[in-house]
Amino acid sequence: MAIGTARPSALSPNTRNPIIESPQPQSPEPLSMPSPPPTRSPRMVPAAPRIVSPFSDHISPIRSPPISLEQPSNKKSRSKSSKIFRRLRSVFKSFPIINPTCKIPVSLHGSRAPEAHVNGGTRMTGTLFGHRKTRINLAIQDNPRSIPILVLELAIPTGKLLQDMGTGLTRIALECEKQPSGKTKLIHEPIWTMYCNGRKVGYAVKREPSEDDLSVMQTLHAVSMGAGVLPTEVSDPPDGDLTYMRAQFERVVGSKDSETFYMMNPDGNNGPELSIFFVRI
Numbered sequence: 497m498a499i500g501t502a503r504p505s506a507l508s509p510n511t512r513n514p515i516i517e518s519p520q521p522q523s524p525e526p527l528s529m530p531s532p533p534p535t536r537s538p539r540m541v542p543a544a545p546r547i548v549s550p551f552s553d554h555i556s557p558i559r560s561p562p563i564s565l566e567q568p569s570n571k572k573s574r575s576k577s578s579k580i581f582r583r584l585r586s587v588f589k590s591f592p593i594i595n596p597t598c599k600i601p602v603s604l605h606g607s608r609a610p611e612a613h614v615n616g617g618t619r620m621t622g623t624l625f626g627h628r629k630t631r632i633n634l635a636i637q638d639n640p641r642s643i644p645i646l647v648l649e650l651a652i653p654t655g656k657l658l659q660d661m662g663t664g665l666t667r668i669a670l671e672c673e674k675q676p677s678g679k680t681k682l683i684h685e686p687i688w689t690m691y692c693n694g695r696k697v698g699y700a701v702k703r704e705p706s707e708d709d710l711s712v713m714q715t716l717h718a719v720s721m722g723a724g725v726l727p728t729e730v731s732d733p734p735d736g737d738l739t740y741m742r743a744q745f746e747r748v749v750g751s752k753d754s755e756t757f758y759m760m761n762p763d764g765n766n767g768p769e770l771s772i773f774f775v776r777i
Contacts, residue, residue, distance in 0.1 A: 561714050566642045617746035621720070622757060625712055628655035628736030634772070635709060636683075636745070636757070641717045646683050647705050651690045651698025654739060660692070661741075665769045668692055670700055672776050674753070682755055682774055716742055745772075753777075 621640050626632040632654040636646040650657070650668070660666050670688035688700040705713075715726060723741040744760040753776040759769060 561711065563710050563714050565710065565713055565717065566639075568638050568642050568645045617748040617758070619760075620745045620747050620757070621742065622745040622759065623713070623716065623740060623742045624654075624657070625726075625738070625740035626654035627733060627738050629653060630735045632657050633709070635705070635713065636747075637713070640713075640720055640742075644705050644709065644713060647703055647709055648688075649701045649703060651700055652692060655736065657692075658739065658741065661770055665771070666693060667771050667773070669773045669775065674776050682753060682776055685776065688774075712738075712740065716740065720744070743770075 621637040623635045623637070624632055625635070630653065632650050632652060634646075634648045634650055635644040637644050648670075657666070669691040671691070672685045672688050684702070686702050688702075690697050690700045712726065719742055721743045724739070726738045726740060728738050745757045746760055748756045748758065750756065755774040757772040757774075759771070761769065
C-alpha cells in the first residue's frame with residue numbers, strides 16, 4: 497500500500513471544522529438616548545381684565561384732580577308757608593320786569609349799584625370758562641364746592657366775551673319758547689336763543705356736566721372769585737389758553753318764566769359787569 501498523503505474525507509456532521517474563522521465584526525449597538533420628558537401644554541394664564549375708561553379717547557384739558565364735589569342742596573322740602581311767601585314775592589318782583597328800564601338799574605357813573613338786588617336774590621357761584629378760540633361755558637353752582645346745577649354752552653367765543661366784558665356792562669338774554677305742558681323748570685330748558693347786548697349771536701345749549709367740566713370745578717373749588725388761566729396737559733393748545741372767570745352771582749326769580757343772574761363786584765365800580773336773563777316767551 498503506497499504511502500502517500502491521505503485525502504481528507506468528507507466531513508461528517510460531527511466533524512469539527514479545523515479552519516479557525518475570524519469573528520465577524522459586530523455592529524455597535526446604538527446608544528440609548530434618554531427619552532425626552534413628556535411635553536406639557538403651556539398653561540394659559542388669563543390676562544388681567546383691561547378697564548377702559550369711557551373718557552379714554554378724550555383728552556382732558558386740565559390735569560384731572562380727584563373729584564370731591566358735593567351734591568347740590570335739595571331745596572324741595574319747604575314748608576307750606578314758605579312756598580306761599582315765595583309765590584307772593586315772585587308776583588311783586590314780576591312788575592318791574594315789565595319795564596325794561598327797571599331790569600338793570602344803573603348809577604350815574606355807568607355802574608350798577610351793588611346793593612340794588614341783595615334783598616331779593618340768592619347768592620350763587622358762577623364760572624365762565626373755555627379755550628379762547630372756542631365757545632365759552634357757563635356753570636352755576638350753589639357754592640364753589642358743589643356740582644353745577646346748570647351748565648350752558650354759549651354761542652360766543654371765550655376771548656370775545658371776555659373782551660366785551662372788559663369794555664363795560666354786558667347783557668346776555670336767553671330766550672326760549674313755552675311748551676304746551678309747561679312742566680319744565682326754566683333753567684332745565686334744553687336750548688336757548690342768545691342775544692348779547694341786543695344782538696342775536698346764535699344759540700345756547702344746556703348739557704350735563706362732563707368729566708372736563710367737573711375737573712375745572714374741582715380745580716377751582718377753593719376759589720370764590722377771580723380770573724386767570726388753568727394749566728393744561730398740552731403746552732400750547734391749538735384753541736388757545738384755557739381761561740376762567742369766577743364770581744358771585746345773585747339769582748333773582750321773577751316768575752316761573754323769568755330769572756336773572758347778576759354778577760356781584762366786590763370792588764365796587766372797577767370790575768367787569770355781567771347780567772344774564774332767562775326768559776320763556
